[in-house]
Amino acid sequence: MSDAWPDRIFAALKRAGVSQVGYVPDAGHARLIALCHAEPQMRAVVLTTEEEGVALAAGAWLGGARAALLMQSSGVGNCLNMLTLQRNCRFPLLALVTMRGEWAEFNPWQVPMGQTAEAALRLADVVVCRADAEADVEPTVEAALDIAFGAECAVAVLLGQRLIGRKQW
C-alpha cells in the first residue's frame, strides 16, 4: 500500500508543511483521512459541511499555518459563498475533490453536482487541476500545492471517479 495514491498525496501534504486537514467523511478519501489522523504533525478536523473547511483554511493562513480540504464533488456546491473569502482576501486554499457522478455512477443524485463541480469552482475563481490516472496524482497535487501556497490562490484538484473506482452496491 505504501505507493497507493492516497499515500502519495499524504506525503506531498507533509512535505509542503500542511498542518490542518479539514474533511467531510468520504469513501474516496478514507485512507488519506486515516493517514492524517495518525500523523502527529497534522490536525485532522472533521467538518459538518465543506464550507467550514474553506473558513478553517483562511483562519489557518491568518495564523501562519497551511490547511487542506478533503471533500467529494457534491460538497463543492456547499462552498460557494464561503469562497468569497479566498477571492476577496487572496487566502490560499487547496481542496482535494473526489469526483462522483461522472464515471460508472449508479446513483443519479450524484450526477448533477458531479457534472457542475468544475464549472462552479471556476466561477468562484478557483484554479482547477485534474488527475484521472494514478501516475498523475502526485505531480498534480504537488503542482497545486505550489499554486495554492506559492501564488496564494484557491486551487482544487479533481480526482476523477475512474481513479477512485466503481462503487460496489
Next chain:
Amino acid sequence: MVTPMLDRRHAVRLLLEPRGDMLVVCGLGSPTYDVAAAGDDDRNFYLWGAMGGAAMMGLGLALARPDRRALVVTGDGEMLMGLGALATIGVQKPANLAIVVLDNGAYGETGMQASHTARGADLAAIARGCGIARALDVVDDDGLTALAREVRVAQGPIFATVRVGATEHERVLPLRDGVALKLRFRRALGIG
C-alpha cells in the same frame, strides 16, 4: 426575553480592554462595527461577508497559534448560519479559542427581523450540546467582567452569548479590503 439588555458597544469595549495579545475575528455586520468602535487593531480581522464562517476562521487561527488567545466576536444571525461549526469545535476543543455571540435576537443589517434566538433557540445550550462544556449566558456587567477574564485565561473552548439590546449604534466602518486586512494581521504576528 425579559432580561435587561446590555449595550453592545459597552460589552465589546469591556471584553477587549485591556487588549493584551488577543487575536480577534469578527462576524459581519454590527459585531464588526462594535469591535472597530472599541479601537482598530492590526490583530482584528473584520469580516464583511462570508456569513457563517467566523467561528471556523477562529478555529483555524486558534489551531495555528496555540501560543495566543483567539476570540471570535459575532452575532446571533451569523452564528445561526454556521451552527455546524459548534459541533466541529466541540470535537477539536481548542484550549485557546473563545466565541462570543452578541445576541440581540435580530438581523440588524437587514431591518431588524427577529432571529431564531428571539423565538426560543438557545445558542449556549446548543454549544453545550455540541461538547463545548464552558458555555455561558451573560446578561449583566458582572457576567461580562467574568467573561472578559475567562477569554484571556480560562481553559477553552469557551462559548458565550451576551444578551444585548436591539438599539442600533452609529456604524463605525473599519478597513474592508480583505487583502490589506490579511496582510496587516499576518505582519502583526511576524509572518512574512
